[in-house]
Amino acid sequence: MKAVQFTEHGDRDVLEYGDFPDPEVGPDEVLVDVKAASLNHLDIWTRRGLPGVELEMPHIPGSDMAGVVTEVGERVSRFEAGDRVALIAGVAGGGDEFSRKGDPTLAPDFHIIGEHVRGVHAEFAAIPEENLVPVPEGVPWEVAGSASLVFQTAWRMLVDRGELRPGEKALVLGASGGVGHAAVQIADYAGAEVYATASTDEKLEYAKECGADHVINYEEDDFSKEIRKLTDGRGVDMVVDHIGEATYKQSLKSLVKGGRVVTCGATTGPDPGAGLNYIFWNQLSVIGSTMATPGEADEVLDLVWDGTFEPRIRETLPMSEIDRAHELIEERQGFGKVVVIPDSEL
Incomplete structure (x- = not known):
């Protein structure tokens, strides 16, 4: 072969x-x-x-x-x-x-x-x-x-590990990538208000098509500052961060008190510094997630097969x-x- x-x-x-x-x-x-x-x-x-x-x-x-x-x-x-x-x-x-x-x-x-x-x-x-x-x-x-890989990964992150609830605010970083564009669709399906980042206006338009309510060009703006503006200083309940060193501290700064970062990877590096001052003072959670159980994979792929997710x-x-x-x-x-x-x- x-x-x-x-x-x-x-x-x-x-x-x-x-x-x-x-x-x-x-x-x-x-x-x-x-x-x-x-x-x-x-x-x-x-x-x-x-x-x-x-x-x-x-x-x-x-x-x-x-x-x-x-x-x-x-x-x-x-x-x-x-x-x-x-x-x-x-x-x-x-x-x-x-x-x-x-x-x-x-x-x-x-x-x-x-x-x-x-x-x-x-x-x-x-x-x-x-x-x-x-x-x-x-x-x-x-x-x-x-x-399979991106939708099961994103589903476990948002639904099972992150427990995203209707009405919450969720920020998806790198929305143009495989996991990112799946996470935007799943967050929208879960009833969240969806914020998304990408590096070009064209990618941001695609993110909107996938279900993003608000988009941020991270090449032009500090996304943590933009999140504060867009939420009247509140922050988001969840950040989906699979990027790592380049975004981790901004992810923590984007959260409301009691919020959570969910991560499945670190494409820019695995060692950003713990940010413990942000974590303990704002009572944040940093949640790791990898792949999915067979049941989780079956659940999300059924929604791909029927056209709910694309x-x-x-x-x-x-x-x-x-x-x-x-x-x-x-x-x-x-x-x-x-x-x-x-x-x-x-």
Whole structure:
């Protein structure tokens, strides 16, 4: 088969799309003919190299995809050949306590397909059946292959970990990215008054289309000061911050007393300083969140499949143009998800 791969960490020039051995299907695995996959910022960090993460080389990146089942292992019971499926990338471990009914993100050896083990930017992928969900007929492959990671992540952040309530004010940072544009839609669906930041007026218009009530160009304005103006000095109840060092202190300053920051990542760096003076004096909460439970993923993906939520596609490319796909993410070009399709499917 053909697959995106790299044999060493580095810049985009380490990526290639070439021959790779066909995957072998284990007894609990499903072989998927990949129809569409997509990128996340996670793919950039994996390619560059994550501290403490040792990869088997060559590594295939990718934590989002959808396709058709072509073969199932002998112990597989949930799927059969011909089924349409999408990937849920979080893998549990540690025994029955962390089964599909539990919370795999709390498992002792929780890991992510595409980050810690080989991923799915390839013509075929062998995936544990517990990491697949059915995709209804009529859902476009681009939608099915780009929704899972960002919508489950944003849903857990806002609904389950952050407990966003109707009438609250929520600020979503980086609203043009995958998690950001999903979070705007979910906050609007939850009945919040939604504030969003992005770097260009064009991106801000897209954020409004996704449900933002107020938008701020962070290249032109200090968003924490703008939030105070827009809320008559009050602040917001929740900040969705997946950016990290560059925004963390402004996020704390944007909150009402008793407010909360919810974070699932740190694309500009993980060590912004604790800001303890803001936290204890204003009685703030900083809440971490990673991926989702299977139940949470099922809940939000049902809302994607029925059209309530929509993954916006900034560009669709053949997998052979994977360097351009990474460039779009790294350079923050466009709004929404970048989709890659095996060249054999074009």
